[in-house]
Amino acid sequence: MIDIEAILAAPDRSPEARAMDGPRRASDMVGAAGLEPWHSVLELEPGKGWFTDILLRLIEPEGQLIVQQPALLDDFFGKDVFNKIRRAGRPNVTYSSSPFTQLSAASASMDRVLWVQGPHEIWFEPQPGLSFGDPNLVFAEIRRILKQDGLFFVVDNLASQDLSQHSSGQLHRSEPKNLRKYIEYADFDLVQMDLSWIESECDNLTMPTYSPSIHLRTSQFLQIYMPR
16 A cells, blocks of 8 residues: 655655645545556656656556656756656666657556646647647557556646637647547546646636746646546
8 A cells, every 4th residue: 555645755855846746736646546556657748757756656666667758858858857767777667758659668568657737748839840749649559558457647737618629739738628539539438537636716728838927837637547
C-alpha cells in the first residue's frame, strides 16, 4: 500500500515541488489513478518533472517507469527530467525522447498511462507545419501499449465549451467533450470525469495558459479511460 503522504513529505524534495502538491492535488492524483508500487507506468510529457519525482519514489523495483517527452519539447522544458532519471540510475526507469506517435513501450505492457496537462499539445503547432502528431495516431498508440485492464489518466487545462479542440489546443487547453470523442474513437471508454478537478476564479477558459494573469492558475479537468 502506498503511503503518499510520506512520499510527499520526503525531506529531500525541493520547496518548489512541495508548493505544487496542494494546488495540483498530488495525493488525489495518485488515488484517482489507482497507482501501485508494482505497476508499469508511462508518463507522457513530464514537463519539468514535478510528478516524475513522485513516481520515482512510488514505483518500486518490481514495477517499471517510462517517461517520454518528445525532443521537440526540449526547447521549452529543457533536459531537467532526462538528467533526473540519469542521476537516479535505476534499471526499471527509462527516458524516451521519441514522438507521441511512437511510444516506447511494448504492446499491452502498461498498467497506467498518465498525461497531465498535455493532451492539448497534439493540436498545438509551435510553428506552421510543425505538429506533435495526428491525434488519432497518438491515442491509438496509447491504446496499443495499455493492458486490457489498464487505465489512461488525463488531466488538462479546461477550455470553454464553445471552442473546438483545434482552437483549444492553440491556447494550450482541451475542451472535454471534444477530447473525449477523439479518445473514445481509439477504442476507449470513459470511466470517470471531473470537470471541476481544479477550479480557478481568475480563469475565463478562453485565454492562453501562458497569460500572466492565469499562468500556473488554470482551471483543469480530469478524465480516466479504460480500453474497450
